[in-house]
Amino acid sequence: MGIFATNKNQITLIYNSETSVGKQIYSYVVDSKREVRTIDSSKTSITPTQWVEISKELGLEINQLINKEDPDFKKNFNKEIKLENQDWLKIIVNNPELIKFSILIIKNSFYILDTPSDFLKFTKDQED
Numbered sequence: 001m002g003i004f005a006t007n008k009n010q011i012t013l014i015y016n017s018e019t020s021v022g023k024q025i026y027s028y029v030v031d032s033k034r035e036v037r038t039i040d041s042s043k044t045s046i047t048p049t050q051w052v053e054i055s056k057e058l059g060l061e062i063n064q065l066i067n068k069e070d071p072d073f074k075k076n077f078n079k080e081i082k083l084e085n086q087d088w089l090k091i092i093v094n095n096p097e098l099i100k101f102s103i104l105i106i107k108n109s110f111y112i113l114d115t116p117s118d119f120l121k122f123t124k125d126q127e128d
Contacts, residue, residue: 004050004053004105010034010035010037011036011123012039012104013026013029013036013037013038013102014046014104014105015038015039015040015102016040016041016096016097017042018097021115021116024116025102025116025118025119028119029119032119032123042097046092046096048086048089051065052085054103054110058103058111058112061085062085062088065088065092065099065100066091066098072097072098101113104119106122
């Protein structure tokens with residue numbers, strides 16, 4: 001079992017309540033029939049170890065979690081910047097608003113939620 005405890009009846013949502021899409025996704029998820037655990041990355045610190053687990057479970061490199069098109073990223077960093085994973089993790093921990101998408105955890109599976117309707121796609125076949 002990873003750092004994120006999972007069970008068949010619980011959904012975990014990692015999202016940012018400071019974004020419009022994050023708020024919409026949150027609404028979809030809390031209206032579901034399951035027990036929901038929410039982690040708002042704008043209010044709750046997610047550790048570097050947790051971000052490593054998230055990226056691994058999603059099949060992504062750490063730097064792929066970051067929205068390099070975000071104005072705040074562009075203001076502070078060159079879009080083509082080359083950093084080590086530890087440096088990318090520091091950026092994520094200190095700037096969680098730069099995460100590209102929300103993350104849904106169902107059972108032992110991790111999913112990227114770019115839009116609210118993505119939630120419906122991932123849960124359709126898993127409803128009790």
